[in-house]
Amino acid sequence: FGTCCRQLCDYPKNTNVHISFPAVCFVWQTAMIILFGIFIRYNEESDPHWVEHKKANNLSDLDNDFYFRYPSFQDVHVMIFIGFGFLMTFLKRYSFGAVGFNFLIAAFGIQWALLMQGWFHSLDAEGKIRIGVENLINADFCVASCLIAYGAVLGKVSNVQLLVLTLFGVTLFAVDEYIIVSVIHARDAGGSMSIHTFGAYYGLCISWMLYRPNLNQSSRLQGSVYHSDVFAMIGTLFLWMFWPSFNSAISDHGDGQHRAVINTYLALASTVLTCMAISSLFNKHGKLDMVHIQNSTLAGGVAVGTAAEFMLMPYGALIVGFCCGIISTLGYIYLTPFMEKHLKIQDTCGIHNLHAMPGLIGGIVGAITAASASKSVYGEEGLINTFDFEGKFKDVVPTQQGGYQAAGLCVALCFGVGGGILVGCILRLPIWGDPADDNCFNDEAYWELPEDEEAASPVLHYNNHMQNKDV
């Protein structure tokens, strides 16, 4: 009882972000405005001079990249805000935090990503970053890695910590992606390596650094209720449906985008069946578990991220999905409890099963598919076109490319682990307003809850009742 009291007294101090959160928001947003003022301009296709450029080059309006990319961009946008946001609403009392902080991370992250990625990729001779729709897609991609990391620490950190996680996450991602794509010349259209592997290990290492031995004090809040599971399915399904757009959004125009969609569509379909089969098989009454359906059905999309635009072949996509559905679901059943108990990694959403393992598989599948590419399958021009064997990479052969892909995977892994440990150290400082162990997974810490919520919520009723009994 004394402990309980003390914690209740500590509570306002612990989670006090009254000054720090608004301060960080205002300062960082002001910094964004200044940096955008200095660096960011419209690119050729979003500038009013385009009408002259169009005439000079005998182009049509449709040649504007906008019409190739915008529908995919909007699908990716939905995945970021609705998909990731609602996927995390499964906790009975952390839906506001799931969807609200997801919104915060993404809204800040896309701005910072436009700058970071711009400095690496789009800086022109005048020192300006020229942006268009492809940059917006890439910014969304970059933010995805931070949202994956959020999944590991969901409910255990403050909004200020999340902003710090995002600031460093985006920075690391931009460097990581630059090395993988531009220096090493690995292909990674759907980001199995740069987004999923990096993001997942980044989040897992942060969670490891922030290990809470007494987290079971919040165990009453660490489950779902019926309707929160249905909300989470909104996230799952939008991610599942639009994943083909994710993996094809920045692929080459024409056959590249087309093929990436087909492969992703098939891999995801296959995953659903094996995920459900394993979920039922390993349940003592043969029942399905919503946690698996919400998460593991997506593993196939992660695992074809790198190879989606390659000649993976339709049956190859099905095989990848088949395996990932099994591995990811078994991960939830065996690996997540093991990691929590023995490795001190508390992974709220099980991102190790949904992003880390499938991401690694995706990197390996990409390396093998690239290494086994041949002119007979791709055609001479097709091979050059698909793997971008141009400029200083014009003499690369597929087996070499396979090696580059493997190197890319290692880089992603190193950045994830290294970055996660570094940022985890920073987030351990006692200044960020994170919640007490018995107050994790609880929206009450950072959100005004509806006034008569106690009356409205049988869960809290029940919990209060239980607590009274305990006392």
Added chain:
Amino acid sequence: FGTCCRQLCDYPKNTNVHISFPAVCFVWQTAMIILFGIFIRYNEESDPHWVEHKKANNLSDLDNDFYFRYPSFQDVHVMIFIGFGFLMTFLKRYSFGAVGFNFLIAAFGIQWALLMQGWFHSLDAEGKIRIGVENLINADFCVASCLIAYGAVLGKVSNVQLLVLTLFGVTLFAVDEYIIVSVIHARDAGGSMSIHTFGAYYGLCISWMLYRPNLNQSSRLQGSVYHSDVFAMIGTLFLWMFWPSFNSAISDHGDGQHRAVINTYLALASTVLTCMAISSLFNKHGKLDMVHIQNSTLAGGVAVGTAAEFMLMPYGALIVGFCCGIISTLGYIYLTPFMEKHLKIQDTCGIHNLHAMPGLIGGIVGAITAASASKSVYGEEGLINTFDFEGKFKDVVPTQQGGYQAAGLCVALCFGVGGGILVGCILRLPIWGDPADDNCFNDEAYWELPEDEEAASPVLHYNNHMQNKDV
């Protein structure tokens, strides 16, 4: 009390799909991989050789069918997974089954549909099926008919039965569609006949074969709660909004797609008003009924499915919607209870009112519109283009085409009724793990529910309370 006890004891045996469900999933998914390995390849536009083909034919990237069809494909995809899935979440305690089994059916069905439809439509000289984005749309369409059928048996069958329903449903659909579209040469862009009429009668006949005289034992679970009705509206609205994409997704490029969108948009708008009017008029206090709003507002989209790409004229679309809103809502008020009582057809979602009747109307509207087509309205080339009067059908005249349309409707009806009876017989075998009469509409049979669900759910509280009182 004795009966109750016995049923509780029977319960684990009844719904035991511990072995059968995973076995079916694994075996069928493995079969898919093998068949895809043998048959499925990328088509010209999703193959890396396309870059050469493009140059040879002086095409631009935008000529890839991907850019004509992909936005519509994604809309259709959302209708299949979110639309149908959430539409069925209205039951107070069957939301997991609604959205989860919908997911399962669709994920399996699209794979089998790619094969079945491919064998009939896309088999090339080498015996390979060449797939592209249009095949993905058609696979989604095919699955829609099975999801419609699911609506009739919602809550009364096991997941294994649903997979069997899908296997046969997709097979029958592919044959049915081949006869209607390729043999008879009826036009059916939005599938009023091949998707809705077929799917609805298929489901209704299965439900008839599986008639449960004692289903009222589950009547406590056969209604909605406040939030489950709001979830269902997510499904309704996504279906309603994207129906123009559904009816135009495989129409001819250019004016065909454009016109199909306009007609569907108008028919649906008109339906909303008459549906709400009838719902209010036939309620004793003039109140609206959520069941009608969730379902009957969609009837107009079904009924313009066939004629959407024809010259139905904007006012014609409004008239079709006007009538369907009335008929469908009256169906819910009078016909569904009548069918349950006198025809022994238990139709959980009322698919007879949403798909069967509007589908028949759609077929008839299509036949009349086709028969009354003329060169003065369509133009000479427009007529050929719209009705595909080419090749061996180049001498067909509109009145003949009207006859073909009517014949197509009869074929759809026969396949639906015949197939439903056949598959219903198979599903009556006592090996499929279907729930007991007092356990229908209950997620508990096939899903791990959140642990403190009993405490969290006032409904169950209430029901338990009532049951205790009864005992």
Added chain:
Amino acid sequence: FGTCCRQLCDYPKNTNVHISFPAVCFVWQTAMIILFGIFIRYNEESDPHWVEHKKANNLSDLDNDFYFRYPSFQDVHVMIFIGFGFLMTFLKRYSFGAVGFNFLIAAFGIQWALLMQGWFHSLDAEGKIRIGVENLINADFCVASCLIAYGAVLGKVSNVQLLVLTLFGVTLFAVDEYIIVSVIHARDAGGSMSIHTFGAYYGLCISWMLYRPNLNQSSRLQGSVYHSDVFAMIGTLFLWMFWPSFNSAISDHGDGQHRAVINTYLALASTVLTCMAISSLFNKHGKLDMVHIQNSTLAGGVAVGTAAEFMLMPYGALIVGFCCGIISTLGYIYLTPFMEKHLKIQDTCGIHNLHAMPGLIGGIVGAITAASASKSVYGEEGLINTFDFEGKFKDVVPTQQGGYQAAGLCVALCFGVGGGILVGCILRLPIWGDPADDNCFNDEAYWELPEDEEAASPVLHYNNHMQNKDV
């Protein structure tokens, strides 16, 4: 107790729309059919003769405006039906009314808008209105202004009143838009003036005319519950994500659409951070308030509506979003209570903060951006192209255009205020079946609720309990 009794007795009389609602629906829908029959035809691009037109003009299928506009149209469509509908579901017991009446208003409004806007903009020499996808987008836009107005009177009016509000709202909008865009020649792609400013003041003035001094009798229903707030976030996020499509949907092909997307994307991202910062800063425990997150995060999209297609510059968009996030959130904290108390304007959803103020800001930003346009920034052709300095407006210079923009804002304001007062007078007539003061924000008045809702809803339980105690 006596008062309570009397009100309960009055209740069936008060909200009786048993005859009037179906009658209005049927008569108006029939009128739509007749008017569509007389006036509405397909335009060139949705007519079967297009195939001939295409050949004659050497066009490709892709030149059909359908492929430029359809993806944006579908995004706008989602905003109208899911976005606005779910945004208003936040009330604990008015979710059916929010999403259902939103559906009703929009379905009727789009038909009437096609006619009204057609008469002003698309009437051809034969007296026919030729419609295509751009008309569908404009109809959705028009309806948006009525849905904004609905936000002010949410829960306080009957469905018949809403139809009247829509009939007049659409009519006023069409005149208002004609004057702004065609007569004054102000540019307003995203409708900061014509949609948001007009719609908001229209709704606020209606709410002012319908002032209810005893509305606190419904105060028990005037808040949210946990899950209704999560539902509202679905609306918020779909509005937020698709707002770039809204502001770019009818912009010029090519760079215009492209630029409008970038500006809107950035303005919205910036708004999220300042909105959350202010929400936390002005809360006594630094907690975030869901009302602000649901609404004020969208203010940036409203405020760049006019200037989105201009050279606002990326940092300019961020600055606009920055300011609007602050102003809109402060509006919820200070202005809404002030307006209710002192100005007798009861604004259920706070549309003054989300639409009125940001709309005014948007008009002003548009005027300034237009006035400061120059050939050096836009290029000679770009300037003509962006501001449409053609035909009788070919001699307009940017400073003049700035004046036109300001004039457009004034027109929108006048139409909103004047129209609102007029329609408010009409809606005060005691024939519309509006709810009693103690029955506002209650779905029970117009919807059949699930039967065991009382048992299912702890809120009502609680309220009943409280009421019993009071008595």
